[in-house]
Amino acid sequence: MYKIIFFNPRSGKYNHALPLSILQIAASIEGVYEYVIVDGNLEKDPWIKIRNYILSGEYKYFASTVMPGPQLKQAITITKKIKREYPKIINIWGGYFASNHHRTVIDSGYVDYIVYGPGDYAFVRLLYAIENNLEIRNIENLIYKNNFEIIKNKKSEIPDQNLLKPLPLEKLNDFYSIEKYIGKTFLGERTIAYHSSMGCPFTCSFCGIVPIFEAHWQAKSAENIYKDIKYLKGKYKIDAVIFFDNNFFVSEKRVREFSELMMNEGINWWGEGRIDTMNKFSDSTLVLLQKAGCKMIFFGAESGNDELLKNINKGGKQTGELIKKFAANMKNFNIIPEYSFILGLPADTDEKVEQQIDYDINFIKEIKKINPDTEIIIHVFSPVPTENSSLLNQSKELGFFYPKNLEEWLEPAWEKFDTHRNPLTPWLTKKMIKKIHNFEIVLNGYSPTISDYKLSKFQLNVIKWLASIRYKNNLFNFPYEIKLLQKFWLRYRKPEFEGFYTE
Ligand code: B12
Numbered sequence: 214m215y216k217i218i219f220f221n222p223r224s225g226k227y228n229h230a231l232p233l234s235i236l237q238i239a240a241s242i243e244g245v246y247e248y249v250i251v252d253g254n255l256e257k258d259p260w261i262k263i264r265n266y267i268l269s270g271e272y273k274y275f276a277s278t279v280m281p282g283p284q285l286k287q288a289i290t291i292t293k294k295i296k297r298e299y300p301k302i303i304n305i306w307g308g309y310f311a312s313n314h315h316r317t318v319i320d321s322g323y324v325d326y327i328v329y330g331p332g333d334y335a336f337v338r339l340l341y342a343i344e345n346n347l348e349i350r351n352i353e354n355l356i357y358k359n360n361f362e363i364i365k366n367k368k369s370e371i372p373d374q375n376l377l378k379p380l381p382l383e384k385l386n387d388f389y390s391i392e393k394y395i396g397k398t399f400l401g402e403r404t405i406a407y408h409s410s411m412g413c414p415f416t417c418s419f420c421g422i423v424p425i426f427e428a429h430w431q432a433k434s435a436e437n438i439y440k441d442i443k444y445l446k447g448k449y450k451i452d453a454v455i456f457f458d459n460n461f462f463v464s465e466k467r468v469r470e471f472s473e474l475m476m477n478e479g480i481n482w483w484g485e486g487r488i489d490t491m492n493k494f495s496d497s498t499l500v501l502l503q504k505a506g507c508k509m510i511f512f513g514a515e516s517g518n519d520e521l522l523k524n525i526n527k528g529g530k531q532t533g534e535l536i537k538k539f540a541a542n543m544k545n546f547n548i549i550p551e552y553s554f555i556l557g558l559p560a561d562t563d564e565k566v567e568q569q570i571d572y573d574i575n576f577i578k579e580i581k582k583i584n585p586d587t588e589i590i591i592h593v594f595s596p597v598p599t600e601n602s603s604l605l606n607q608s609k610e611l612g613f614f615y616p617k618n619l620e621e622w623l624e625p626a627w628e629k630f631d632t633h634r635n636p637l638t639p640w641l642t643k644k645m646i647k648k649i650h651n652f653e654i655v656l657n658g659y660s661p662t663i664s665d666y667k668l669s670k671f672q673l674n675v676i677k678w679l680a681s682i683r684y685k686n687n688l689f690n691f692p693y694e695i696k697l698l699q700k701f702w703l704r705y706r707k708p709e710f711e712g713f714y715t716e
Pocket residue numbers: 224225228229230231232233234235237238254276277278279280281282283284305306307308309310313328330331332333336408420421422457458459597631632633709710711712
């Protein structure tokens with residue numbers, strides 16, 4: 214049996230989070246097939262390593278995870294090179310970009326198979342089928358080409374997360390020291406990433422996970438998460454955890470059980486949840502959470518405008534009033550709400566698009582007044598390819614379209630698209646994008662994120678003082694002095710693009 218090269222393309226300059234996507238796939242073949250791991254985040258030039266592996270003649274499969282944004286750069290260039298120079302290597306992609314843009318990916322001609330959605334069973338079945346010359350039509354979650362036809366096999370249920378094999382951390386350590394994935398963050402000296410559930414029960418029409426999971430969610434039990442964290446604490450002395458789940462707080466029961474177990478562990482943690490879900494949690498659960506080390510929770514507030522919340526199918530019971538009430542309530546529990554907003558959503562007229570932006574800028578200022586500790590994350594809306602979603606249909610009607618081929622995704626404009634810096638949406642004028650970014654710059658100056666723990670008190674005071682004049686007087690245009698200080702003096706980091714990890 215030939216071996217597999219697993220690849221995690223570079224996702225950011227400073228990001229050293231565990232490459233959980235490929236680790237979870239590696240776990241599924243552990244002890245069955247041999248493999249190596251190449252982490253683009255930790256290699257100057259991963260191609261040198263990959264080529265050397267290929268030249269050894271022992272490898273037949275190149276398996277890469279690909280999420281939207283910067284990972285595309287290495288994923289596309291390296292996969293293309295492999296097909297051109299070593300055509301016998303079989304290229305397999307998985308992850309959110311590969312799943313959501315599968316047509317463009319498979320049409321490239323250099324990706325042979327895509328595993329869409331969970332790959333925990335699909336990957337090992339695919340390898341087995343290829344090695345034994347078996348039919349692949351019944352392998353769930355697989356996309357491939359048969360002559361000119363794109364074949365999309367049936368989708369599987371999300372696997373029971375409690376039955377998955379443990380992540381092969383010791384094996385990863387043979388390639389890259391685990392120390393490199395344990396970072397200092399605002400949560401602790403030794404922070405690690407962990408993923409405890411797949412999917413989400415909601416169907417927000419701007420969210421890239423919806424086409425894959427279609428409102429399904431599966432989670433590890435509180436006890437199993439606790440066992441893993443105890444192990445990480447014992448073995449790697451971690452003192453903080455970042456839960457990468459799309460929605461960690463779906464079940465109050467699971468959260469309570471987990472918090473009870475974590476009570477005396479001295480571990481701080483962070484996760485993502487929904488305002489309307491957690492608003493229904495009892496006060497005693499919120500107290501428990503805080504005591505169990507939960508320091509900050511990320512919430513998709515999205516907008517304070519009820520009409521927009523309805524348009525984007527935020528679902529549940531979220532309203533502008535609830536977003537405000539909840540921010541106020543979190544003060545009582547000493548947990549920082551991290552509110553994410555999406556600005557620049559489509560509307561019928563230019564005036565309405567602008568009005569929506571202005572409304573949310575004022576709303577964000579109101580939230581900061583209600584609970585000044587609230588962390589604000591601003592995204593400029595970029596459409597996700599949820600087929601037949603009203604938001605995608607509206608975007609297309611207004612003239613938005615995706616790149617027609619993979620190479621186009623490498624153009625600088627599209628590279629910035631997924632990081633929400635350049636949404637390429639026709640209804641947003643340059644002036645409007647500038648307005649959003651300028652407000653963000655001033656806001657980040659007036660209220661810098663606490664997750665950038667390296668900022669000194671002195672730096673914080675200077676930038677806050679400088680930005681407060683603009684912030685209080687709504688003077689958001691041309692905030693060059695703040696931008697310069699953020700870039701060169703503070704080296705200000707944005708958690709939405711780079712996570713919490715530091716260099
Ligand atoms: C960690 C993370 C990051 C990190 C990357 C860290 C790293 N080391 O790579 C950082 C913070 C940099 C990041 C950034 C961005 N991210 Co991000 N990120 C995540 C997050 C939270 C966790 C990913 C993860 O580890 N999952 C755990 C693994 C086990 O799950 P998985 O990846 O789904 O893997 C399974 C399957 O997809 C499949 N699979 C995956 N890879 C492969 C490979 C092969 C070969 C096979 C067979 C199968 C397979 O099998 C796996 C097991 O079942 C996800 C949300 C999530 N919960 O997944 C968002 C997510 C992937 N990110 C997303 C986005 C949009 C971004 C950004 C582009 C924009 C933004 N502002 O969020 C930026 C880009 C900037 C950048 N620098 O890259 C979206 C993608 C949605 C979409 N539009 O398609 C997600 C889903 C968040 C969301 N809910 O919107 N991100």
